[in-house]
Amino acid sequence: MKRTALIMAGGKGERFWPRSRVSLPKQFLSLTDDGKTMIQLTVERISPIVDITDVYIATNKNYKELVKQQLPGIPEENILCEPVGRNTAPCIGLGAAHIARKYDDAAMIVLASDHLIKNNEIFTETFKEACDVAEKGANLVTIGITPNYPETGYGYIKYDGSSRDGNAFQVEKFVEKPVLEVAKEYLADGHYLWNSGMFVWKVSTILDNFKKLLPESYEALMKIKDSVGGSNEEAVLNTEFMNLEAESVDYAIMEKADNIYILPGNFGWDDIGSWLAVGRIKKTDEDNNVVNGNVVAVNTKNCVIEGGEKLIATVGLRDMVVVDTPDATLISTKENAGEIKKVLAALRESGRNKYL
């Protein structure tokens, strides 16, 4: 069966400000040492499984030019622009409609555009097997990440260890982000995986699930599908997209469907949720700093310092993040990095929108 991929790239990613901006979100930034952007790495990673002409990018029209620049191999008609961001179910439905227009049926891999994978070989093996499982009849397949600490920021998926097919297990239940005590229990239990938001299914199957669980959305998707390539494509999309249920695919479909399989992903996954992650993924110096650009770091330890041409001199810093860009510099403790959103709120309030 033909194997295709939908890469979701509509996110705005405020947590990498000031490097990320409304006009240049995280997926279009390079956050690793190799200089490639997150979305370029994602497309490259899936290339052993999916032809580049079968990779679809779901984004919005503000980012279409960025996608074209960074991914010149993707056919323009595969760049799907959502009229507005309405969560993952409409995004995935739009992708499925386009793929269904092109192929009678196909396997469909759904990925985020801004996650990091350390071992691409294991990633490939895992997704090939997930395609196999989906192609031979599982309703829906998801990839769960084997947890190595009791993270409270992710949802978990419990699998039934007694019901396996190769490396795939039947899903028992989806659970919300737990408190720490509960997360520790999940970790100890051994049958809970992190919900990573990566999926594999047949296009026909996911559309069947829409039909069953979100019938109005299904009708809208069929109209969108029929319009693809026609003169009224944009008009139909603009109208029908608003008729799609604005929910996450987890809530609207995965948690309600039966016969779901999960494969544990042990390929070194990181969603790079903030500048702190950069300290984990980039090379560090002898003082455990990540330092790039024109920097002099004196008595500075456990810091992320992302400079550029301008000289950044640090003295006595511990566990901090410094990010310099041509028009703005962020200086934050690692502990309080989550409060970057308050900076953005203050900028909005004071009318300094050019920095957003």
Next chain:
Amino acid sequence: MKRTALIMAGGKGERFWPRSRVSLPKQFLSLTDDGKTMIQLTVERISPIVDITDVYIATNKNYKELVKQQLPGIPEENILCEPVGRNTAPCIGLGAAHIARKYDDAAMIVLASDHLIKNNEIFTETFKEACDVAEKGANLVTIGITPNYPETGYGYIKYDGSSRDGNAFQVEKFVEKPVLEVAKEYLADGHYLWNSGMFVWKVSTILDNFKKLLPESYEALMKIKDSVGGSNEEAVLNTEFMNLEAESVDYAIMEKADNIYILPGNFGWDDIGSWLAVGRIKKTDEDNNVVNGNVVAVNTKNCVIEGGEKLIATVGLRDMVVVDTPDATLISTKENAGEIKKVLAALRESGRNKYL
């Protein structure tokens, strides 16, 4: 008697990097809220006592243009350029030689160009009285600062409380920078003042002291004096300045002379030794931050943030100094601000001299 002043302005002040540079040291910076530079404030402060045409600036030729720009009222012939910096005794001798060339005798006030005074009225009263004491026959007069904590970074002067003339007391001895325990004893004793490096004497008297204590220097000073205004002035200065003993006036004269008086200075003196002082002297916000420029400070307390046009966003900072300039940004803890010199050393070592 005519009253004159010598303002010493040859210092390089690395501790205010990156705002201060080799080409723009501290005395030419504005570090207060009123926007005036330190040397402008110094000249303004002495103006109730000394005519502007009797104010002399000792500096070096690299800073002559800065002095002319910032102090257009000072006659150009009063800007004395030391061929090289050789400590305070040669600097003061040079000033005395020039004043002696102009006046048969005069009172001579010696001030640093980069100290802050909070109460100018008390300053004026104190220096008027110091002039009176010098003019009526004290050998040398110095101004000591009444200490309010056991500072270990300054020398102290002990006075004889039983021997007074108005507010002036006879000096008993000069003592070096003490360790903390000793500084505490000085504070408890009540007869120790900080050595501020501010002096008042007659020109004739200071030259007599040179003659007695540094006879070779005196000879050189007389040659310099005779050359002032002549065609060979620069040549004589370049030759004879090297014959001056390269010592501090404290060590070479004050500590060896007799009949020295000291006036306690209670006018709110601060030598603004580092960026930390800016936190004491500038207006603070409700979180005890000094914030200037294009800044967004989130959850930031007890910090000095000196920005400019570029946006500086801080998150979670405590007790830090952030100074942004067009080509360099300093980020330092207050505790480690003394290590700024290591930044400058690193810049020299790596050949990044344009930032010095």
